[in-house]
Amino acid sequence: MTRRADRRPRPENESHFDTRSKGVIFSAGGALPLLLIAVLEPTFLRPGTLPILVGIVVFTLVTVAFTVRVGTLTDRQFTVLGSGGMFGVAVCAFLIADPSGARAVTAMLAVVPALAASGSPRRVTLSLTGTAVVFAAALSIIGAEGVVRYVAAGAAVTTVIVPALLIAAMRTSLESVTDRLEMLANTDPLTGLLNRRGMLPRVEALLAEACAARTAIAVSLVDVDHFKSVNDTRGHAAGDGVLTAVAEAIANEVPSDAVVARLGGEEFLVLGLARSVTGLEERILDAVRTSCNVTVSIGVAQADVRPGTFDVDVETTLDRLTYAADRALYTAKTAGRDRVAFALEDPVDWTGGAAARRDRVEPLRRHAS
Incomplete structure (x- = not known):
């Protein structure tokens, strides 16, 4: 880091x-x-x-x-x-x-x-x-x-x-x-991935890089399908093993210039420059299906960067991106799981400044597994 x-x-x-x-x-x-x-x-x-x-x-x-x-x-x-x-x-x-x-x-x-x-x-x-x-x-x-x-x-x-x-x-x-x-x-003790605190400096660096390169940022939320039933039928130790395996499968597919973190529970986040993570969601789906005996649903949001507008609070920006991806994830869950859904709108106003900081993002939904 x-x-x-x-x-x-x-x-x-x-x-x-x-x-x-x-x-x-x-x-x-x-x-x-x-x-x-x-x-x-x-x-x-x-x-x-x-x-x-x-x-x-x-x-x-x-x-x-x-x-x-x-x-x-x-x-x-x-x-x-x-x-x-x-x-x-x-x-x-x-x-x-x-x-x-x-x-x-x-x-x-x-x-x-x-x-x-x-x-x-x-x-x-x-x-x-x-x-x-x-x-x-x-x-x-x-x-x-x-x-x-x-x-x-x-x-x-x-x-x-x-x-x-x-x-x-x-x-x-x-x-x-x-x-x-x-x-x-800064890390999640179970999976070894970054936690929210640990990923913030990396996210800030990526946002700055996106503004300098005038490229888009993409964030994906990856949620394990039917995870509650894994814990209920096979025990929490087996559930921990599933989370570790899914984290490894995701990390193996994510490029080195992207951020991968565990947000908590069975939910993971991947954030990177859009040009670096194009098609990453499908590779993650395939990797999890192949190696983990479970499936995942993925919600994806993307924000186009306007030149010279990196003047937003990092946590506020991350929450906006994550909230948009969270809605897309809800769409993937309700459509049958084991699939990718994309947010339809640009989730972040990159004009930044005080107006962006005043906005409040409603708490992220937690999906029933």
Whole structure:
């Protein structure tokens, strides 16, 4: 399912900063106390290095101001600011005369990789983590002697890598759960077809494509004949098996650019560009007869698109199309079932706008099986 990239209105209580931006703002404040300490305690820094620390603080302030201004950083912006911030941390650690203070500041190198792991592409996370590892290892080796330098380097590298790995693992797990929940919310659990909620984005895309191509839209309602008797005589498990088989037969015939969904009960919907689904109804009838031991009735409605008129609410348009197909389906049922019937009139006023949204479509009829 294709996700739209349009901008949605932001709720009033929603922050315009993402996790990375907030992390950059709060973590950048770590350089400010260093300047205060260096002013109050001159021996805190190596001799003559105060101007360098002042330059780092200025860069930090610019980083914070820029992040506050743009809100959500792009991947490139985050990479540039994050790399600059880590370089500033490394320089600060080198400037501190006390080795214990230098090690404490070196630990701050873990912040940027952890932030990257929370919301950046893998290449960005790996790049920033690698940079932080190099800085941390180099700072740990400087000033240490013998085996101690290797122990210090290993500890510093671990301090950088472990938080990033943990956050990356948590993010992957969360994305997996989110994708699973989205799939469950958008699909019918019995047949695996889209449900109404799941098909709306696809329907919107098809309507836009129809308007751009100035072609017609066709919708078919497929209803299993005498389905109630299947449940009554063979049981609900057998009825579920029939629905699954019918759904598979329909899906096998529907072209890839069309939408197929289960509306509920024994009713299915197929919607696509008219040029792509011409003759599809008869193929569905034959496929169901051949493989499912039941028959279906199909109602079809079609709407011609007028140029430049895609200004209707998607759900309203879908309801109008479906209602027209529903009336055609009623005709097929009353004519003896196991057949296709077509709506006689154009069911949708594509002039759209407020007038189209004000109209109310009466609820769809549910046919006795």
